[in-house]
Amino acid sequence: MSLRFEALARSHDRERFSCGVDELDHYLRRQARLDAERNVAAAFVVVDEAAPPQIMGYYTLSAYTVVPDEIPEALQKKLPRYPRLPATLLGRLARDRRFPGTGQLLLIDVLKRCHDLRTQIATLAMVAEAKDERARSFYLKFGFLPLGTDPRRVFLPLGTITQLLARKA
Template identity: 60%
Template sequence: MAWLFEPLGRHHDRADFQSASPALNACLQQLARKDAERHIAAAFVMVDDATPSRIVGYYTLSAFTVEVRELPEAQQKKLPRYPRLPATLLGRLARDARHPGTGTLLLMDALARACRQSGQVASLAVVADAKDNAALSFYRKFGFANLGDHENRVFLPMGTIAQLTHP
């Protein structure tokens, strides 16, 4: 068995996916493909090569901007004096409840993909909105820090991501 990460396609069985979050299930089942077709968010799925239509987990990436004033002061000093800078939004991240432990693999693929793409389309960081305290703790384990006064919005600079994903 090998894990594969690929863009969400028509052949993937979205109806069978069951995470612990009904909202994240509904997003995959009802919105993810439409959002991808409309260029709103790109959805990527994790599948087992033995059953490539069964979704083990998914995430979405899209363009985003961060207000420079929301970044930590030490980081602001290193940046140009623009009011906003480009970032990548990790909009959704979910794993099927039948596959514990795969969340880290999903996150690492999302970060590596965002880092690779930042060479083509500039991105200062990956931003995520943690849906609850468990998700917030999960992101913080990988070095994500709070962005501004948003309680659940976190970010990870692209330089840190490069070190994490390409040691």
């Protein structure tokens, strides 16, 4: 199977996508393209080159900020005391139930995209909003750390992203 990661487009079959979480299916069907058009969240999908309309998984990215007090002290010490620091928000990530194993591939593409763009739009970390405990443990497995006091929010510093990608290369 040859996979392609690309921006969500009209040609993709959003109606058949089913990840098992209604809210995430509904978002892809009804909201994702609108949010992308309005520059609220960029949506990316992964497809098989042999069946390009079929969406195997998707994720969304937006610009974001964190307050220094939300991140661990050891990291804070290395950063300027600005009231807000730049980050990238991984708002949603889901894969279709027919394609187990795609979650990790989506996350690697997210991290690559974040890393590749860092010289154009500086970002200190990838922040993810996990919608439940299962999603949170998925992110923690890849080294994400708790962010602030909201248990749903986790983050991965850019330095860790660089190390992870070097290991995968």
